[in-house]
Amino acid sequence: MIGGLAWVSGVLALLSFLLVCALAGRRVALAHAERRRLSTEERLRPLALALVEGESVELPRFGAYESRALARVLARYARQVSGTALAHIGGFFEDRGHIAREVAQLESRRAWRRASAAHALGGMASTSATPALLQALGDSDRDVAAAAARSLGHLGALDAVEPLVYALVDGRLPRAVSAQALLSIGPDAVPRLRGLLADAPVEVAAFAVDLIGLLGEASDSPQLVELLRDTSAEVRAHAARALGRLAAQDASDELRRALEDRIPFVRVNAAHALGAIRDAFAAPALARQARGDEFDPAEAAARALARVSPEVLVAVAAEPGSGPHLAQAVDLLHVQT
Amino acid sequence: MTGNGQPLILIADDDPDILALVAFRLERAGYEVVQARNGEEAIQVALARRPDLAVIDVMMPRVDGYEATRQLRQHEETSRMPIILLTARVQEEDIARGFDAGADDYVKKPFSPQELGSRVQAVLGRR
Numbered sequence: 067m068i069g070g071l072a073w074v075s076g077v078l079a080l081l082s083f084l085l086v087c088a089l090a091g092r093r094v095a096l097a098h099a100e101r102r103r104l105s106t107e108e109r110l111r112p113l114a115l116a117l118v119e120g121e122s123v124e125l126p127r128f129g130a131y132e133s134r135a136l137a138r139v140l141a142r143y144a145r146q147v148s149g150t151a152l153a154h155i156g157g158f159f160e161d162r163g164h165i166a167r168e169v170a171q172l173e174s175r176r177a178w179r180r181a182s183a184a185h186a187l188g189g190m191a192s193t194s195a196t197p198a199l200l201q202a203l204g205d206s207d208r209d210v211a212a213a214a215a216r217s218l219g220h221l222g223a224l225d226a227v228e229p230l231v232y233a234l235v236d237g238r239l240p241r242a243v244s245a246q247a248l249l250s251i252g253p254d255a256v257p258r259l260r261g262l263l264a265d266a267p268v269e270v271a272a273f274a275v276d277l278i279g280l281l282g283e284a285s286d287s288p289q290l291v292e293l294l295r296d297t298s299a300e301v302r303a304h305a306a307r308a309l310g311r312l313a314a315q316d317a318s319d320e321l322r323r324a325l326e327d328r329i330p331f332v333r334v335n336a337a338h339a340l341g342a343i344r345d346a347f348a349a350p351a352l353a354r355q356a357r358g359d360e361f362d363p364a365e366a367a368a369r370a371l372a373r374v375s376p377e378v379l380v381a382v383a384a385e386p387g388s389g390p391h392l393a394q395a396v397d398l399l400h401v402q403t
Numbered sequence: 404m405t406g407n408g409q410p411l412i413l414i415a416d417d418d419p420d421i422l423a424l425v426a427f428r429l430e431r432a433g434y435e436v437v438q439a440r441n442g443e444e445a446i447q448v449a450l451a452r453r454p455d456l457a458v459i460d461v462m463m464p465r466v467d468g469y470e471a472t473r474q475l476r477q478h479e480e481t482s483r484m485p486i487i488l489l490t491a492r493v494q495e496e497d498i499a500r501g502f503d504a505g506a507d508d509y510v511k512k513p514f515s516p517q518e519l520g521s522r523v524q525a526v527l528g529r530r
Binding site: 111112115118119139142143145146147148149150151152 | 421518
């Protein structure tokens with residue numbers, strides 16, 4: 067019996083020793099691979115820089131390892147540069163067949179390969195990959211679709227605006243991913259977003275309005291002002307919020323009117339917008355709303371009044387029966403100052 | 404100005420790729436370049452080498468670009484040195500914060516190396 071136990075413990079000790087050796091060996095191998103990667107990238111960086119700058123360079127004959135390392139360095143630069151430098155990077159990847167190779171990988175049966183290809187195409191700065199990536203947006207695997215969305219964002223693909231907004235609404239992709247992709251496309255997306263306001267379903271239009279508020283400029287306000295009279299309360303609320311973000315002073319009259327909207331969350335957003343615009347003419351209406359409206363609109367109005375006119379806020383809050391929201395806004399005013 | 408008459412430019416960024424890219428572009432344009440990997444090092448190098456201009460990234464460890472700019476403005480040796488901020492933060496208040504700290508110009512990331520070269524030339528030309 068004791069002999070058997072001794073034998074088992076000996077085997078376990080040997081296995082533990084082998085496991086520790088294997089882990090140590092793996093760690094050494096990983097460190098070595100990392101050092102090799104870094105030194106190869108460092109060695110190839112001057113070549114990558116010359117390519118980014120569009121200098122005519124004769125590429126030496128590379129093995130697959132060096133070729134991948136150069137592609138990695140260029141892909142990193144593709145996320146940092148714009149203009150002709152970006153075009154040079156895109157040209158390199160097209161000419162060397164990298165785009166075609168990765169696009170072919172999007173057809174792989176293995177999801178990780180498709181996801182990896184979708185990610186890689188985002189760093190290759192070539193819009194020729196856009197159609198394949200748009201198709202990958204509908205991939206049954208969420209990771210592949212998310213990688214495609216990010217890459218379309220990096221590429222600034224305008225054709226992706228509509229599908230990305232729909233993906234934002236139907237939750238096919240994590241919202242943060244589709245929203246970030248749209249923000250990466252930037253202000254160029256605004257005309258496409260405006261195009262969605264007319265016919266798209268209410269939820270889509272509401273998101274499009276929000277994005278216009280984030281990416282647009284004050285000149286986009288007329289169309290948003292019209293949406294303050296939309297039949298959908300959700301669209302009206304988003305329009306008010308977007309107008310606030312755009313600091314659209316031209317919209318002040320309509321936003322003051324929106325303080326009378328029958329839906330509370332529209333009134334909340336109208337109050338926030340007037341605060342953001344710092345519309346001094348809105349002070350009496352905001353004070354009225356802060357005194358007598360439902361909880362959320364009243365609180366929003368008091369906060370907006372603090373931004374529009376702290377003096378009026380302090381005076382109104384001192385009146386009898388002014389309510390808790392004005393008093394709270396005055397307290398916050400003291401905290402901020 | 405360096406011994407051979409080339410303007411000396413300080414580049415500060417914690418990303419080695421960006422450091423190399425900006426240095427490559429500016430050296431090709433005929434400037435001499437010194438590099439720093441964070442805000443603290445940028446201040447030390449600027450005080451030691453007195454560059455003609457500094458290109459400083461905003462998001463850096465230890466001392467960020469805003470703070471480095473503010474501190475450089477407080478030293479007599481670097482108080483008049485032109486500073487261009489390199490920043491991914493382009494909200495109005497971020498830009499205003501850069502100018503408040505004492506920056507002369509800013510370049511938005513992702514950036515065009517050609518445009519950065521032109522900005523450097525323009526800012527140096529104004530002095």
